[in-house]
Amino acid sequence: MEIKGSVALVTGGGNGIGEAVVKHFARHGARVAVVDMVQKNIDRVVKDIKDLGGEAIGIQANVTSEADIARMIKGTVEAFGKLNIAVACAGIIRDGTMLSLDKETGKVSKKLGLDKWQAVIDTNLTGTFLTMRDAAEAMVNGGWEGLLVPISSVNKVGQVGQINYSSAKVADALMPKTIVGEFLMRGIRNIRCVAIAPGYTATPMLTGMNQDALKAILEDVHLGRLVAPEEIASIIGHCVENEALNATTIEITGGLCYPKGIAK
């Protein structure tokens, strides 16, 4: 599938990786729907795309809401007449260990709250599922060629302090296997699914963090720097164009290793 002339919808398109992805698509001639929860970020990105000479609409939506998902798909098809690419970048972190102990007594002093668990599962897993499901529905019913892109993370391997995030991201990474298997079973041949699992990426979320902590992370990255959001966008662009890529999850980490050199 060519990017030029296609229609792409990107959730979380108002910031970070999602913003880089919509701009990459717009630069290469796709028409794009920028979906995010934060209206002022949507407005900024749509204006940037206008300045690039591109075509875009902005849709404020919460990916955890089924009604919002239906609205963003309907709005995209209404504006551009079809939908070819759906990238689920909307994501959050709410870190904390499952248990915290009191240093003196050794007893449990705190448990990870259901609020932190549920918010991450709702956004990073349910939101991605709903985006993939309803985008696929539109592509099947419209008969359009399509690509579904869940965004996982290298921390799908199980990162301490992220039981909620890692649980959601490992599930996102498995989606292409199940989705494409079901497509084959149902005779749906026009849609592929490829997940992307980024390593530590230079988005506002990370560049704003404690610089010492960031330095420590970079010591374990073979590349010696954070991955750029544009590098993630470019691999997603390649997934659009290379139809042999299907039913898999691609890691892009710059060579992130465990301390002492085993690649993560």
Added chain:
Amino acid sequence: MHSFSYNDMQFSVEKRDDRWDISYQLPNGSSALAGAGLFAGLQESEAAARALALIKTIFPVGIRSVGPDVTHPNTIGDLKIVGPDVTHPNFIYWNKDSVSCPKVL
């Protein structure tokens, strides 16, 4: 340029080359883009109709509570009672709306 108001917001549909931009007014007076470079080749009336339909899909109508109108309180002694802001465009008078209400519950 074509303008319309929807859900208490002001929108305008403006031609740029052979395409259309839809912008809307922000509460602080500046404007933002709801869409850019849309509806290639369409005439103004068609672009305006498409823009309205699109905006109705993208911006869902919410229920806005009206008032209270703190500038016009009813006073009983030094007690101030504030009612809804009847000058607000979203305020619906019962006498205007009653035809749509069922007479028998």
